[in-house]
Amino acid sequence: MNMVRKTWLFVVLFAVSMHVCAWADETVAPIAGEKGASALDEAASAPAVEAKSEKRSLLPPDGPPAPPFRLSSIKGGSFSSTKLENQVILMAFWASWCEPCKAELRALQTLFRKYESKGFTVVGINTDESRNKSRVRTLARSLKVHFPMLLDPENAHLSKINPALEIPYTVLIDKKGRIRMKKQGYLPGDERKLEPMIELLLGE
Amino acid sequence: MPKFLHVFWILACFALSSTAWAGVLVEDAGGHPLQFSIDSTTEAQWHANYKENENQPNIEEDDFLKLQETLRMRIGWERWEAGMRLDALYYPDPLEVRAISPAGSSVPSKTFAYSKNEVRLEKIHGTYRDEKVSVTLGDFTQTVGRGIALSITRRAEDFYDNSLRGGRIAYQSDNTRATGFAGLTNTLNTDLYTEKVHSDPNDLIGGFEIAQRFADMATLEMHTVACQHGATLSRSERRLVTEDKTLIWGASLEVTDIAQLLSLYVEGDAMTRSGRKIDLEDARHIRPTQADGYAVYASLDLYYENFTFLGEYKQYDTFQFRRTKSPIALEGRDAPDGTIFTDDIWYHDPPNLEKEDVELHLNEGTVQGFRLRADYFFDAIGMQPYVNYYFAVNRSEKLEPSQGGFGESAEKGFRIHHAYGGLTQFFGAVELVAEGGFRDEYHVENGVEYQEMIHAKLALKAPLAADHGLEVEATYRRKDEQSAPVRLTDEVESTLSYTYAGRYSFSFLYTFQAVDLPAASGDDTQDHFFAGEIKARFADWVELSVFGGQVKSGYRCYGGVCRRIPKFEGVKGKLVLRY
Numbered sequence: 001m002n003m004v005r006k007t008w009l010f011v012v013l014f015a016v017s018m019h020v021c022a023w024a025d026e027t028v029a030p031i032a033g034e035k036g037a038s039a040l041d042e043a044a045s046a047p048a049v050e051a052k053s054e055k056r057s058l059l060p061p062d063g064p065p066a067p068p069f070r071l072s073s074i075k076g077g078s079f080s081s082t083k084l085e086n087q088v089i090l091m092a093f094w095a096s097w098c099e100p101c102k103a104e105l106r107a108l109q110t111l112f113r114k115y116e117s118k119g120f121t122v123v124g125i126n127t128d129e130s131r132n133k134s135r136v137r138t139l140a141r142s143l144k145v146h147f148p149m150l151l152d153p154e155n156a157h158l159s160k161i162n163p164a165l166e167i168p169y170t171v172l173i174d175k176k177g178r179i180r181m182k183k184q185g186y187l188p189g190d191e192r193k194l195e196p197m198i199e200l201l202l203g204e
Numbered sequence: 205m206p207k208f209l210h211v212f213w214i215l216a217c218f219a220l221s222s223t224a225w226a227g228v229l230v231e232d233a234g235g236h237p238l239q240f241s242i243d244s245t246t247e248a249q250w251h252a253n254y255k256e257n258e259n260q261p262n263i264e265e266d267d268f269l270k271l272q273e274t275l276r277m278r279i280g281w282e283r284w285e286a287g288m289r290l291d292a293l294y295y296p297d298p299l300e301v302r303a304i305s306p307a308g309s310s311v312p313s314k315t316f317a318y319s320k321n322e323v324r325l326e327k328i329h330g331t332y333r334d335e336k337v338s339v340t341l342g343d344f345t346q347t348v349g350r351g352i353a354l355s356i357t358r359r360a361e362d363f364y365d366n367s368l369r370g371g372r373i374a375y376q377s378d379n380t381r382a383t384g385f386a387g388l389t390n391t392l393n394t395d396l397y398t399e400k401v402h403s404d405p406n407d408l409i410g411g412f413e414i415a416q417r418f419a420d421m422a423t424l425e426m427h428t429v430a431c432q433h434g435a436t437l438s439r440s441e442r443r444l445v446t447e448d449k450t451l452i453w454g455a456s457l458e459v460t461d462i463a464q465l466l467s468l469y470v471e472g473d474a475m476t477r478s479g480r481k482i483d484l485e486d487a488r489h490i491r492p493t494q495a496d497g498y499a500v501y502a503s504l505d506l507y508y509e510n511f512t513f514l515g516e517y518k519q520y521d522t523f524q525f526r527r528t529k530s531p532i533a534l535e536g537r538d539a540p541d542g543t544i545f546t547d548d549i550w551y552h553d554p555p556n557l558e559k560e561d562v563e564l565h566l567n568e569g570t571v572q573g574f575r576l577r578a579d580y581f582f583d584a585i586g587m588q589p590y591v592n593y594y595f596a597v598n599r600s601e602k603l604e605p606s607q608g609g610f611g612e613s614a615e616k617g618f619r620i621h622h623a624y625g626g627l628t629q630f631f632g633a634v635e636l637v638a639e640g641g642f643r644d645e646y647h648v649e650n651g652v653e654y655q656e657m658i659h660a661k662l663a664l665k666a667p668l669a670a671d672h673g674l675e676v677e678a679t680y681r682r683k684d685e686q687s688a689p690v691r692l693t694d695e696v697e698s699t700l701s702y703t704y705a706g707r708y709s710f711s712f713l714y715t716f717q718a719v720d721l722p723a724a725s726g727d728d729t730q731d732h733f734f735a736g737e738i739k740a741r742f743a744d745w746v747e748l749s750v751f752g753g754q755v756k757s758g759y760r761c762y763g764g765v766c767r768r769i770p771k772f773e774g775v776k777g778k779l780v781l782r783y
């Protein structure tokens with residue numbers, strides 16, 4: 001084995017051992033809001049979500065501040081995150097070619113209708129290229145969603161929240177503007193797991 | 205670069221993304237949080253059959269092992285933000301190319317590594333942003349209007365991350381928007397598909413856009429974009445650049461929610477380009493050229509209860525804006541397997557009105573066309589059918605710059621009809637998508653070419669028991685090409701995916717491709733491609749995936765840019781860490 005291969009072998013072994021140590025060291029608290037998937041699973045399996053203490057365990061107590069934004073709306077004009085102060089926000093990133101995203105938007109419309117009057121809103125952020133804007137507008141209409149639908153054609157806002165640009169991607173933000181949950185992908189039924197979290201944040 | 209710097213850099217990336225750094229959130233004395241986020245993607249790829257798949261005799265060793273690291277870091281404090289992207293590539297077992305000496309030559313054939321170990325700072329930026337004003341220095345993306353005048357974007361993880369490196373100042377209030385910007389084009393230098401490293405185009409682009417909204421429903425926007433191609437090249441090098449300057453100016457008007465029933469958009473752009481016509485046989489023979497072009501795009505969308513309608517119209521005439529095309533800028537673009545960009549990187553991305561998952565005509569600079577689309581949602585039965593018709597024609601018989609001319613007459617033109625439709629049906633939580641269509645193309649370019657295509661797709665998504673999901677998708681495409689070589693291609697692609705709780709997924713991909721050539725050639729082919737992927741998301745911050753098998757070569761399109769991807773056979777392991 002030549003020197004180059006030995007060096008690389010060392011790199012791989014070192015890296016693997018470091019990450020094994022990292023996973024083993026679960027006592028190190030991760031940044032709040034970075035355990036969204038775990039929270040979702042706990043939500044699904046929690047037998048009595050009515051119990052406030054159990055509800056509280058669904059989400060970390062705090063999280064990093066959500067990056068502010070000012071994006072164009074599909075209805076024209078711009079929309080700033082300052083309009084959403086003191087609200088619980090579910091931000092859903094999507095694109096016209098992403099089938100799971102469309103299914104998720106339909107499901108989120110149900111949540112929006114149910115909790116809208118209690119200070120909850122959904123914000124759909126479309127990541128299609130500018131050239132597809134007209135198509136995006138008709139698509140949003142045909143999906144029959146009534147929450148704000150914004151445009152991020154350069155992926156500028158998505159990059160800040162999810163640098164890998166994967167969609168569907170959902171972020172739950174509390175009334176103080178802190179990210180409390182992030183979730184990648186959508187499976188039918190995920191919206192049911194979100195409900196107890198939304199209720200928890202509305203009650204804070 | 206010191207010999208092992210790339211190795212130590214990748215090592216540093218791993219260390220940086222280890223638990224010691226996880227979740228850095230520091231608060232200053234005033235309680236304002238300092239945010240620090242890291243996104244680290246580490247891949248180990250083993251490729252097999254590189255030569256055999258692409259029939260390239262000059263590749264010495266057709267297996268290679270690649271390790272790559274993409275590290276993105278972002279730090280934010282109050283209104284300030286900074287970020288960067290670092291790419292590192294290391295080939296423990298490189299792809300080797302054999303330079304074969306001509307017959308009779310005394311110079312022996314030579315073998316050299318085709319791939320290159322590399323560490324590169326791909327992107328870096330700093331931004332100040334308050335409620336209405338933002339100032340960015342470094343790399344930024346920028347789109348103007350509907351992307352007709354300018355579209356510099358980041359679309360895909362691997363090979364399409366374009367930016368301008370310079371400065372931008374933007375003002376945006378509820379009804380007014382103004383942006384001024386200037387920078388050098390900065391594309392990804394490490395081509396993660398062809399294993400090549402190439403230089404930036406370094407075209408200098410500047411522009412200004414202003415928009416005002418009236419009566420809460422109409423937005424009038426005006427813009428201008430200018431480009432000096434090959435701005436950093438020396439005077440002698442610039443002589444070999446086809447383009448010299450590009451100037452675009454235009455305006456758009458958007459009116460939304462008229463009577464809660466319809467929205468309109470109209471945009472017009474004019475372009476002036478100057479350049480050089482280079483005689484390839486005698487490089488001293490260079491003459492200046494100039495061409496003027498224009499683009500008009502309009503759309504109307506109507507909606508009434510469960511019915512929506514979209515009508516779009518485009519008319520582009522000699523309107524293309526792309527990276528510098530020169531022997532210098534193209535350095536290293538072609539891989540030994542012939543994998544190249546099907547055309548240059550475009551600096552704009554006008555509406556093409558195409559169904560892009562079936563067929564994408566490249567960015568046509570001279571074309572007229574329209575698209576009509578309607579769909580209706582039947583609430584009672586959970587069904588949403590749609591129909592779509594697209595028509596495009598080029599009667600101008602003008603050559604595009606990519607064909608070596610600036611609007612010069614030539615025997616060229618095309619006509620396309622593409623009709624398709626389908627439906628989405630919901631059975632409770634089960635979703636069924638079915639669609640199909642017919643496309644008919646007629647081209648006049650180096651003789652008459654004719655092509656017909658039928659396509660169909662069937663997809664089913666079904667949640668099984670709690671947390672278990674199943675997706676099946678099958679597509680069929682038959683293409684009958686009456687141009688040389690005359691051939692009939694049948695293609696079936698199917699995917700079966702099983703997902704558990706969004707955390708684990710298993711996917712199986714099968715592709716069958718049959719190409720029938722005329723009986724005389726006797727080169728009919730039938731190929732089967734099998735591949736599988738296992739992906740585990742242990743937590744929201746760590747994802748591990750292993751992909752193994754074969755993927756057929758073909759075109760992939762991102763953001764209006766299409767390229768041919770080589771056939772892949774081998775194993776890819778990918779670890780993604782986010783903090």
